[in-house]
Amino acid sequence: MxxxxxxxxxxxxxxxxHDVTGPIRSWVASQKIADGLLxxxxxxxxxxxxxxxxxxxxxxxxxxxxLDRLAPEGGGYRHTIEGADDMPAHxxxxxxxxxxxxxxxxxxxxxxxxxxxxxxxxxxxxQTRRLALHLLGA
Amino acid sequence: MxxxxxxxxxxxxxxxxHDVTGPIRSWVASQKIADGLLxxxxxxxxxxxxxxxxxxxxxxxxxxxxLDRLAPEGGGYRHTIEGADDMPAHxxxxxxxxxxxxxxxxxxxxxxxxxxxxxxxxxxxxQTRRLALHLLGA
Amino acid sequence: MxxxxxxxxxxxxxxxxHDVTGPIRSWVASQKIADGLLxxxxxxxxxxxxxxxxxxxxxxxxxxxxLDRLAPEGGGYRHTIEGADDMPAHxxxxxxxxxxxxxxxxxxxxxxxxxxxxxxxxxxxxQTRRLALHLLGA
Numbered sequence: 001m002x003x004x005x006x007x008x009x010x011x012x013x014x015x016x017x018h019d020v021t022g023p024i025r026s027w028v029a030s031q032k033i034a035d036g037l038l039x040x041x042x043x044x045x046x047x048x049x050x051x052x053x054x055x056x057x058x059x060x061x062x063x064x065x066x067l068d069r070l071a072p073e074g075g076g077y078r079h080t081i082e083g084a085d086d087m088p089a090h091x092x093x094x095x096x097x098x099x100x101x102x103x104x105x106x107x108x109x110x111x112x113x114x115x116x117x118x119x120x121x122x123x124x125x126x127q128t129r130r131l132a133l134h135l136l137g138a
Numbered sequence: 139m140x141x142x143x144x145x146x147x148x149x150x151x152x153x154x155x156h157d158v159t160g161p162i163r164s165w166v167a168s169q170k171i172a173d174g175l176l177x178x179x180x181x182x183x184x185x186x187x188x189x190x191x192x193x194x195x196x197x198x199x200x201x202x203x204x205l206d207r208l209a210p211e212g213g214g215y216r217h218t219i220e221g222a223d224d225m226p227a228h229x230x231x232x233x234x235x236x237x238x239x240x241x242x243x244x245x246x247x248x249x250x251x252x253x254x255x256x257x258x259x260x261x262x263x264x265q266t267r268r269l270a271l272h273l274l275g276a
Numbered sequence: 277m278x279x280x281x282x283x284x285x286x287x288x289x290x291x292x293x294h295d296v297t298g299p300i301r302s303w304v305a306s307q308k309i310a311d312g313l314l315x316x317x318x319x320x321x322x323x324x325x326x327x328x329x330x331x332x333x334x335x336x337x338x339x340x341x342x343l344d345r346l347a348p349e350g351g352g353y354r355h356t357i358e359g360a361d362d363m364p365a366h367x368x369x370x371x372x373x374x375x376x377x378x379x380x381x382x383x384x385x386x387x388x389x390x391x392x393x394x395x396x397x398x399x400x401x402x403q404t405r406r407l408a409l410h411l412l413g414a
Binding site for chain 2: 001035036037050051052053056058059061062063065066070095096097100101102103104105110111112113114115136137138
Binding site: 175196201208235249250252 | 277279281315317321347351354357366367375377409412
């Protein structure tokens with residue numbers, strides 16, 4: 001059994017879902033692992049991870065609306081010094097994922113047919129977000 | 139150190155919590171791992187995972203109500219083509235878990251006394267849901 | 277490649293965020309792993325894990341308010357026998373994390389600059405909470 005690690009930088013331009021499945025799948029494929037485990041870690045507290053449907057873009061628009069409803073701007077927060085979109089970003093990160101661990105079976109990630117891996121950007125300003133990847137297997 | 143993988147199919151019949159602790163624990167026991175790590179991956183975006191109390195069934199009923207309140211049907215969604223329960227199912231999946239990683243110490247999963255592993259079915263129709271399992275250890 | 281495991285007990289005194297980054301980082305450092313994977317498991321269904329900003333304490337206060345708004349006490353729950361704070365505690369656990377898996381690259385956890393690991397206590401009474409830790413690497 002062996003392991004591999006790398007960082008993946010994801011440029012974002014405002015709130016939204018960024019599909020990172022392609023570069024992650026490519027890296028995993030390049031490591032020639034038949035069976036193993038991939039872990040993705042998001043190094044931020046105002047951006048996060050989710051796995052969601054990759055077919056209808058309306059799904060992502062509705063998911064953003066849902067996050068906006070669950071953690072609205074102008075919610076009477078104490079923490080406002082970093083901008084009106086910062087505290088909602090922390091709440092939305094808390095309600096979604098910071099790490100994902102995906103088995104590899106038979107040479108590929110066990111993502112379902114409709115599953116894609118998304119980095120969710122919760123801030124309005126342009127950012128570069130960093131994911132740490134760990135791969136283990138044989 | 140060695141690893142093992144398998145798929146586990148879970149038939150569901152409408153919205154609710156399906157306890158998958160038994161078959162997962164049995165498979166882990168059959169692998170004779172003293173210390174290690176089990177990872178569970180849910181291959182769907184309208185069903186998800188959670189770890190919750192296994193004692194009072196009222197807890198699961200209240201949890202379903204909570205998900206219904208947080209992601210209601212008829213919420214003015216764009217994505218309605220797959221039925222009124224589909225977009226709420228995606229939101230409820232985003233707010234719960236797609237992967238769980240549980241340490242194994244001293245020959246067993248380190249689940250707490252009251253913890254059970256549940257697949258949450260968010261759709262009304264009968265489904266077969268698939269979990270991918272990865273086990274690693276010695 | 278090798279692995280190590282341990283339990284970490286966390287005393288809590290009422291609802292709030294308990295920073296467990298220090299003891300976890302110390303244990304990882306003592307294991308002299310250059311590259312690997314750390315998994316943290318929370319053995320409870322009324323306490324949970326999150327990774328959040330470690331700078332402004334107002335952020336944690338606002339996060340507690342958000343959890344209180346999303347899963348309020350007195351929400352008309354069936355399950356009330358363990359106290360008014362118990363069912364909200366289960367919902368808040370479901371909406372946050374029970375496990376976290378963090379890559380180790382170049383000798384340290386790949387936590388971002390502002391990330392700390394918190395155990396969130398959702399109950400009012402004094403408790404001792406237990407985390408199970410699994411470390412793997414070389």
